[in-house]
Amino acid sequence: MAHGHATRVQTFIGDPFSETPPVPREKLESIFNDIQSDLRYDHELNGCLNCGICTATCPAAHYYDFSPREIVQLLWTENLEGVYDAMQEKIWSCAQCYTCAARCPFGNSPGGLVMIMREAAIKNGMESAKNVLRPFSRVMLKLISTGNQLSPDMINKDHFADWGPNISKVQAPLKVLRKAIPMPTLNTTETAWEVNLKTSVELYTIWEMTGVLDQLETVDENLFDVITDIMDEKRQDLEDWQEENAENDKD
């Protein structure tokens, strides 16, 4: 990125009539650097002739002020202000269908670039990311603490009223209906399938070692606290079992 003697316009982003404080150029560069340094970046962005086939086929463009072509152009031309602006709201419109990637004659993946930008928004603790992800906390709690993203008890009329009255067309307690599924791993209500304690602790180790828990702490500190408490207990349970098992093996 070349920027020798910056003008005031280049130094700050911001509407001169807005009361929102301008974003320092260093901050913009730092965020852009987070995006550009992702090892997928050069694979997902190869050039752009503005043909717009990505936007023409984009489902989100039907309903939102969102254009994959615009996202690619902002990144390709290193428009730092535009990139920052798109990260406030637009990137969260993308439906992640990758039709754009399948169609792009250059082999770009606008959907993939959006993912890199979403990660950067979280890493930098952007308010947009926090707002957008608030309704996702149930899924994250379930996923990080159990290894499953969805469970039968999450599908209920309170959360999915627009799905209509037929959560199940056979009336019986959820527990009984789940036991009637002829796969023994699925006789559960709080997880989609029965997850081994060892398995969920292994997954938690992956979250820890890959910085995912740091991401979580940045966007939702309370959820982070809840999850770490749950997982500390699970780890202890597994250690207790391992000790007990080792003693039994000796006997």
Next chain:
Amino acid sequence: MQTNCGERLTGHGSEWRDSNLTPTDARTATAWVEQRIDKRSMLTNKDRVEDVRDAMWQLEKDGEIVVHRIHDEHEPITVKTLYGWDKRIPTTQLWHHKSCGQCGNIPGYPASLLWMMNQLGKTYLDETDQTSCTAWNYHGSGIGNLESLAAVFLRNFHQAYVSAKAEGKPEGYYYPLVHCGTSFGNYKEVRGYLIHSAELRERVKKILGKLGRLVDGKLLLPEEVVHYSEWVHVMRHEIAKRRVIDVSNIRATVHPACHVYKMVPQDAIYEDEILEGNRVAVSTGVMMALGAQVIDYSTWYDCCGFGFRHIISEREFTRSFAIDRKLKVMQDEAKSDVVIGHDTGCITTLDKSQWIGKSAGKEVDLPVLADIQFAALACGAHPYRIVQSHWHASSTETLMEKVGIDWRAKKAEFEEYLKEVQAGRQENLYDPRRRITSGPGYQKIEARA
């Protein structure tokens, strides 16, 4: 430009200007585009396409990785992918990589698959040492990263590799079969990055090492990432031999899943005799083999509207897109009797988004099933005990009536069966003790007698 209730649609950037084409010219321009987007050449017209498996074999040769091979004992069947490359699909000794959305919300989806495998005499393992791929959450929230996705992929596939030891069988005995389209697309994308990036391999190797999930000190990668719909596809003629219900009067519309054929498109199966090779072959192939009519429709390439994040927190988008761009088109244009899919999110979205349409005067009444659920029904599976159609919000009963299944009687049978279940006498597709292969609850094979 399109208008909607007088409001202009956005999404084209601030510098966008209307072309002001006449209606005739606009139709001509659209026809030109449609001739191309409706063809397979739209996906193949790329400069840089590589078969990542070549680099994978080289890495193994260089001693960098170990490849979980598909052996003759897996009875593989070879198919052709987008560019005519070979892909081998194992058909037995399979490790079920379950889908959280299917298991949580559409349990008849995996149950139908396992039931069909039992019918065909195929062996498998369905166990508790598996996590979600975490990609639904990742694509929806951005929580996660390439490293975490790669580590989860390698952990689950390593478990598939070693799982048979719990039954006294060798490593590599079971081969992973991925149920979810999102897991399938995500794993293939991540596999590509793992093969190309020594840095990523190094980073995840530390994690897999800590978990005790390396093979001879190396990362384990699968020879192929295989989706269940590919298994259904290669088994379609065997499945069709077991058909007991005539489905030839059924007009089916297939929704191809984005993460199955748009992510890493070069790995998707195409067959010249299936819609002239212009559509991904899975699902359409089995429907044709079963004798149903597969009806093409103009928005076949559109996504379902799931959106990953949207299905949770912006369902206005999800249901509008699902109704306007998919369901209404299937119903009004194709006169469809059933929507067939091969992915978790799509089935959920298309099934659950119909009821709310009434509030906007958009009546839609289309049964939605996965290909394997339809196949199981056609082969005589119980609509409730196996296909578990009671979890579907859409009118699966209408479909059953059209093919002559007395769903009321079947439902009554199931309600009776629930009393047996309550008394602890449920029937399973396999021995429940097999589900735990290590850790708390594991019972050694010799102690199972």
